[in-house]
Amino acid sequence: MSPRPRTVDDAAIFAAVARVGARVGPTKLTLGRVANEVGLAPATLVQRFGSKRELFIAFARSSLGGEEAFVADLRAHHEGPLATLRAYLGCFAAMAATPEEMANHLAFFHQDVTDPALRPLTDQMLRDQEATIAGLLRQAVDEGELTPCDPPALSPVLLTLVTGTLLRWAIDRTGTARERLDGAVDVALRPYLPRSSADRSPR
Secondary structure, three states, X not given: OOOOOOOOOHHHHHHHHHHHHHHHHHHHOOHHHHHXXXXXXXXXXXXXXXXXXXXXXXXXXXXXXXXHHHHHHHHHOOOOHHHHHHHHHHHHHHHXXXXXXXXXXXXXXXXXXXXXXXXXXXXHHHHHHHHHHHHHHHHHHHOOOOOOOOHHHHHHHHHHHHHHHHHHHHHHXXXXXXXXXXXXXXXXXXXXXXXXXXXXXXX
């Protein structure tokens, strides 16, 4: 007898984890809340993942390996690697639709740092993001959109700038997260813009 087909695949469940987690944070996230989000019984998630922690680990694993496709999609909607890089960095502002959502993401980060199973997965995710940023910087230099720089050294600085800017925004709440993030990225990249482009920069 063949097993019953899954009515909701793991990708839909992981998307629900992201939505529920942004709303309530990891402590208040329950299998019941996630199950309700996707129209399943909590017992179904228990059977599939075993526990909330195992669901978090599976969710973290699912976040790996998608950088290339994600950047390809961005590249299809933006002209040139520099515009793609700005759009990529700007996507992190989605974590901060509200200061409360940013606080919930920080709570997840605390969990990632302290859980021995989650920490290496988070480390790999950050390394993948840094590699993506470095690749786009390298392409921007090759195409003359940026002057020569050190992409492997600059990429973790830009990623740190992103997270720090969002944290600062969550505290002072001036403007929108995306506005603050775009402004910070502009300042960081300005020294690497060709002179004519820097002269035209509104900031």
